Amino acid sequence: MVVSLSNTNVRRFILQATAVGLFLALVIGTAVQVADSLQKQGMVYGWAFLGQPTGWDISAAPLAHAASDPYWWTILLGLLNTLVLALVCIVVTTILGFLVGLGRLSRNFVISFGCRLYTDIFRNVPSILQIVFWYQIILHLPQERRAVPLPGGAFISNRGIYLPGLEATNGNLCLAVGLILMAMLIAASPLGRRLGRGRGTVLAAAAGAIVALTLWFGAPVTIQLPHLHGFSFENGLRVPAEFAAVLIGLSVLGTAYVAEIVRGGIQSIGRGPVEAGRALGLHEWMIDWKIRIPLGLRAIVLPLGNQYLITVKNTSLGAAIGYSDLFAITSNSINMNGHTFEMLGVMVGLYLVVNYCLSLMINWFNARVALKGARSIGRQPAGGRA
């Protein structure tokens, strides 16, 4: 074989070798440089610091935290903060986004105009501006002693929002949960499948039993209303100001994005099914509820999943106002202990894992709802995309 540059295989080999060589040189060069500078600056590479106490406390977390916690626990709390915030944001934006998105498609001109105004305004303002803005608003609210009452027994002050909390009173809770689980199990089992539409009856019976139990023994959970005691609130659930601000900021923005996704999905279905519905003599709103929306939902799944991935990543913006999420904890740790590369690795690794798991779930769900053999709907998978 003659080795010449005009040979495709030779050219391809050279190209490959160059690309791989460059990539390896970049990686190895970086590693060598990093090791060199670490040595020069007297920094120690190692993972032992994960077990040592941090010496600083984080602002808020759903679990107990203190300055004496080791690093690994603090990092896990940061991850938990990220996940909790993302989950709440996802639930809120999905519900509100569907409402606004359907509102935009409404035949009622005033409603569709209002919803369009909302999406147009909030989609075009950066998320961080909205977070900082809402945070400033909350910080300028009255102090706890003069907290503003909200409907439903909640209060809002410059330290956050106080919501009515739930508290389990006695064994009734176990009984109620057991009943619900059993009813769901029966409904999902082969027996339930044979019951067909009777499954609803099983669930209704369980609900009835729980109501009867509540009337007889007292409620399984009671609602604890927050009330002012001295200078601060007792009982109830405190939503810290930082959490509330990030939640409001990301939800206002996310709702606008979800609304656009919902609108686009429902508008994307072809003329065929709708005309088929008309030909069958369905009423216009039957066509909406039985054809447009169910078909549109299938086209919504993947973009909506991408929006969820974006939400998870956007929670890092909470760092701007001191919400202790994964990113904030990482950058704080690096400032405090100088284990730069270990901490960067931990953060990136955790984000990758979370993202990967979420996109697996989205793809699984999409595969379940996709029309079999429908090419137009199963566009590209959501693997780590945003």
Add this chain to the structure above:
Amino acid sequence: MQRGPAGLGFLSSWLNVGISILAAAFLLWLLVLFGKWAFWDSAWSDAGADPCGGASGACWAVIGARYRLILFGLYPYEEQWRSLVACLVVVAMVAASCVPRLWRAKWLIGIWISGFTVFIVLMQGGVFGLSEVTTERWGGLSLTLFIYTATIIIGMPLSVLLAIMRCSDDRVLRFLAGVVVDFIRSIPLLAVVFGAAIFAPFVLPGWLNTDNVYRVILGFALFFAAYQSTILQAGIQSVGLGQGEAARALGLTPSQGWWLVILPQAFRKALPATINQLVSTFKDTSVLVIVGLFELMASAKVAIQTGKWSDYYIEVYVFVALIYFAVSYSLTRYGAYLEARMRVGQD
């Protein structure tokens, strides 16, 4: 969903009339509330120690007093006309890129490179009798525009490279590009920029390592390239195999095939998504306030830090939001117009 047969769906039934009236009343109420705050009850001039003299609405005097800081940061006061002209150059550059007649690769590259050079010469100075102003003193909107244009000028060629790699039939190239793109896409922008800012001092030679701005721009450009490359990839894949084969049959070399046949069509197909990406990149520059850059968001923050103006944060944030909105909304509308124009004859 379609309107009713009469076209005026919102008057079709009594229930709908009720809903319409309620919704209209609500919108009107919001409008009046906003109008009262922003116009009728607002104060426009600084009344000394107690600015705005206790007006119940907005105190726009804060903008009059601080707009130079918000727009130009700590740039020397007498030289701020240079900042202003530089910003206008960027605006003109973006506007020129929106004219379909100028959509030739050479022209667009020429416009952006020369516009960027003019921007830097104006801002940096040190030549043509302009005094030198180092990047540490840049700030506000002008720094935002600098970061934005630099990100696109570095990121766009990188994204083309990544997209070509991901579409090549070479498995190794595809894999390498895929790893880089998917890696960057699954971590937050903040983490990418932060990581780049931390890593760069270890990796880059000293002369490239002068200012944090450059490190951040590098990270931001990588982030932009990762997202833009998937958009271009979709564009390339929608061009169709026949085009590449035809190019080869005509005797074009592979690079000529890419440059003359596939990429121009791919860019055209990817245009609406590209514009969306450009818009969100502009909005994303605001994230850089967290890694300590003095861009628009940061200068807004500083503008309300003095005691006299600290109560007027809403006005300042609304002003900054309006700047972002103006850029973002007009580009989005332009994208929608292009999309409609491209759809003609395809339905």
